[in-house]
Amino acid sequence: MLVAGTSLQISPVRFHAAFSHSGAIRDLVWAHTGVLMTQFQYVGACNALHSVDARLARWLLHIHDRIHGDTLPVTQEELSILLGVRRTTVTQVVHKLRMSRAIRSNRRGLIEIDRPRLEAAACDCYKAMCRRIDRIVSPPERRPHSHAAPGAQIPRE
Numbered sequence: 001m002l003v004a005g006t007s008l009q010i011s012p013v014r015f016h017a018a019f020s021h022s023g024a025i026r027d028l029v030w031a032h033t034g035v036l037m038t039q040f041q042y043v044g045a046c047n048a049l050h051s052v053d054a055r056l057a058r059w060l061l062h063i064h065d066r067i068h069g070d071t072l073p074v075t076q077e078e079l080s081i082l083l084g085v086r087r088t089t090v091t092q093v094v095h096k097l098r099m100s101r102a103i104r105s106n107r108r109g110l111i112e113i114d115r116p117r118l119e120a121a122a123c124d125c126y127k128a129m130c131r132r133i134d135r136i137v138s139p140p141e142r143r144p145h146s147h148a149a150p151g152a153q154i155p156r157e
């Protein structure tokens, strides 16, 4: 876990029993697996294709999506591990993002973001990944007022 929070734990035996008996739990597990695979694909491609600046902005947006508020509980050291780059590289990128006013760092070293500016600094991977994940988590046939036929193909990008 990168960000502190609350989590629940279940024994493998009880989880397997719940998975075996509940279609709703199976659907959630498959959706979660699909989301993870999508994230792995996009992050892998992003790491190979895009600048550290754009990747850092993307990661900050992902973190922002999972917390309340605009101050991200993440340090530059943690970001360097996340990005697989030296801490000095993160410091340089943070400086650039600070100059563009996409982020501010507070006295504790935490990062406060300006979301619209940060979105402008991120690569397209962030929005593409979000669209793809939305289709996994909420496919058209499950959305209210959907006119999609059951089993309709999810459109590809």
Ligand SMILES: [Zn+2]
Residues within 6 Å of the ligand: 045, 046, 047, 050, 054, 055, 058, 123, 124, 125, 126
């Ligand atoms: Zn990217």
